[in-house]
Amino acid sequence: MCGIAGFISFDGRRDRAWLDALGRTMTDAMAHRGEGCRAPYVSACGTVMLCATRLAVRDRSHAGDQPMTDPTGRIVLVHNGEVYGSRSPAPPLWPRRTSCDTEFALQQVCREDDPADALRPLDGMFALAWHDTRTGRVVLARDHFGVKPLFYAFTEGGLLFASEQQVLLRTGLITPEVDAEEYLLRSWIRMDAADDHTWLRGVRSLQPAEYLVADGGRTRTHRYWRPASVDGLVEPEEIRAAFDRAIEQRSVSDVPRAAVLSGGVDSTAIAAGLTAAGVPLDGYVLRYQDGIGGSGDDVAYATEVAERLGVRLTVCDLDRHAAADLVPVLPTRLMRPLLHGAELAMHHLYGTIAGDRKVVVYSGHGADELWGYQDGRYFPVVDPLAPTYIHGRHYLTHRLHADERPVWARLVSWMAHELDVDMSVVTDRVWERTMDEYRAIKTASPLKRGRHHLMRRFLVYVNDMVDATSSTFTLEDRPVFQDVTLTELAFRCPEHLKDTNKPGSHKSLLKAALADLMPESVRHRRKQGFPTPTDPRYVQRLTELADGLGTPFGLPPLPDALRAELGVGEWMFLASSSAWLDHLAEFRTEPRSQSHGEPSRTPVALADPGARRRP
Structure with a gap:
C-alpha cells in the first residue's frame, strides 16, 4: 500500500517550480500511506507531474522508491498496491535492479504498447500511472477488482489525480462541493454506491479494470477485463x-x-x-x-x-x-x-x-x-x-x-x-x-x-x-x-x-x-x-x-x-x-491572482446544497 498522485496539463507548459511544489503538497498530504518517497517527477516538457509515497513491503531498499524510470528513461511510473506476478510470464526486458513489484509492473508496461495488454494479465491489487516521454501519453489504471482506489478531477486546464480525495482537496485546486441529488442517491442505496461518481461534485473514481488515457489534451477510458x-x-x-x-x-x-x-x-x-x-x-x-x-x-x-x-x-x-x-x-x-x-x-x-x-x-x-x-x-x-x-x-x-x-x-x-x-x-x-x-x-x-x-x-x-x-x-x-x-x-x-x-x-x-x-x-x-x-x-x-x-x-x-x-x-x-x-468546510481558499502560481493550501468554500430548500 502506497499513495500516488499527479497532474497532467492540457494547455501547454507549466512553471516547473509550480509543478514541483504541487507534487510536494500532494506527497505531504498522503504521507500516512507510506514512509518513503522521492522528489516529484516533472517532465522535461513541463506538462506532467507524478509523485508517490511508498510503503516498502518487498525490497525495502531505496532502489524501490518512486517515481521509477526504466533504463532508457522512456517510461516513468508510480504505483500503489502489490503486483504479485503475471498470468502471461515473459522474460525480463532488462536485468532487475530490485526485487520489488514496482519494477515488475514497470517492465510489463514497457513491454506492451497497448495498456490493456499490459494490465490484463497482471495478478495483484494496484493503481498505476505512467508517462511515456516519447509519445507524451499518460495512462492511469486500476486493478481488476478496485482494491486500490484512484480519484481524479478536471481542473486548472488539466487533470489532477490521487489515491485519496483529501489529497486532491489539499492542493487548493478542487472546490469541495456536494450535490444534493448525489448525496441522497448514495445515502439511499447505502452499501453498493460504488461507481465513477463520488460524494463530491466533479471528483470521479476510476473504475475497476479500467484505464484512462490522457493524450494531446483528450482523455478516454477503457475497460480491459470482464x-x-x-x-x-x-x-x-x-x-x-x-x-x-x-x-x-x-x-x-x-x-x-x-x-x-x-x-x-x-x-x-x-x-x-x-x-x-x-x-x-x-x-x-x-x-x-x-x-x-x-x-x-x-x-x-x-x-x-x-x-x-x-x-x-x-x-x-x-x-x-x-x-x-x-x-x-x-x-x-x-x-x-x-x-x-x-x-x-x-x-x-x-x-x-x-x-x-x-x-x-x-x-x-x-x-x-x-x-x-x-x-x-x-x-x-x-x-x-x-x-x-x-x-x-x-x-x-x-x-x-x-x-x-x-x-x-x-x-x-x-x-x-x-x-x-x-x-x-x-x-x-x-x-x-x-x-x-x-x-x-x-x-x-x-x-x-x-x-x-x-x-x-x-x-x-x-x-x-x-x-x-x-x-x-x-x-x-x-x-x-x-x-x-x-x-x-x-x-x-x-x-x-x-x-x-x-x-x-x-x-x-x-x-x-x-x-x-x-x-x-x-x-x-x-x-x-x-x-x-x-x-x-x-x-x-x-x-x-x-x-x-x-x-x-x-x-x-x-x-x-x-x-x-x-x-x-x-x-x-x-x-x-x-x-x-x-x-x-475547512478546505477554504483565497482567489489566486495567477492560476499557474504557487498552489494554495486552502480550497474554495463549500457550496451549500441547503440553499436549495423551499422558503
Missing part, C-alpha cells in the same frame, strides 16, 4: 488449486504480517493456508462490548481456529464510548458519512494491528460476493424464484428500503423533501446505475448478472472502506479471494452449485474445496456480518452527538415522530454527515 460467464464444470480440486496459488503469490513479504481471523470460513481458510505455507503471522478478532451482534461468537470460533493452527490471537474489544468517539473522525478518512457499522470495526481492528507493528494484513474480502450471496435478498432485481410483484425496477427503487429498512427510507425521504429534491429523480438514477453493471457481461443467467453487479459495486464499496481505514495506519490489506483466476472460476461455475439453500450451506462449493483447512464447526457456522453496537446508551450517545453537530446542510430539526423512530444506523448517519460537511 470475467467470462459461460457455464462449465468446476470441481472443488480446481478451486483449491487456484486458492493455493493465490496464497502462494500473496505470501511474499519482508515485513511483519497479521491476519483478520473472525472464525468464519474465509478468514479461517486464509490463515490455515498461510500457516501451512510457513508464513509467520498473528490473528486478530474484533469483539463489541457485551458481544453484541454475534461478535462474542467470533471470538469463540477464532480461538478454536487459532489453537488448531498454533497462531497467537489478539481480541480487539470495542466499547460504545470508543465507537461513538470514532463517528465524527471516520468521515474525514472515508470522505463520506458512515453507512454501516463495519467502518467502526475495521478502523479499530486496523489500529490495534498497527499498534503491534504489523504491516501486511490478510483478509477474506470478496469471498461472499464471488461464492455466496445469491438468494433473493441480495439479488432482488433478478431472483427468478421471487414473486413477480417484487421484481425489477419498482422493488429496487421504491420497496427495497421501505420493506427492509423503513426508518432509513423515511429519513432519506424527509431530507429530500427539505432539500427540494424529487426522490423519483434519485430513484430513477439508482435504477440506471444498477443496470449498468447488471447488463455489462454477456450471459443469459440473471444470477450471474447479479453476481457481476455485486462484484462491481458492493465489493468496490467494501474495498474503498478497507483502503481508507487501513491506510490511516500505514497498513497493506491483502484480500486473498480477489484473485483473477479464482474469480474466473467463480463466474464459470453454475450459480446453483454454490449454495444448496439449506441451513449452513452458504458458499457450500467453496467450503467443499477448502474443507481440510477448517474445523467442522466453522464449516457449518451460519454467515454473519460486522455488527454495530445496540446498547440503548450508545443510541443516546449518538443522539447527543448528532444534536451537538446540528443537522446536515443546516436542515430544520427532525419531526418528533421521525426522531423517535431513529436507531443506531440513522443517528450515526446524521452525526457523521454533519461531521463530514464540517470537515469539507
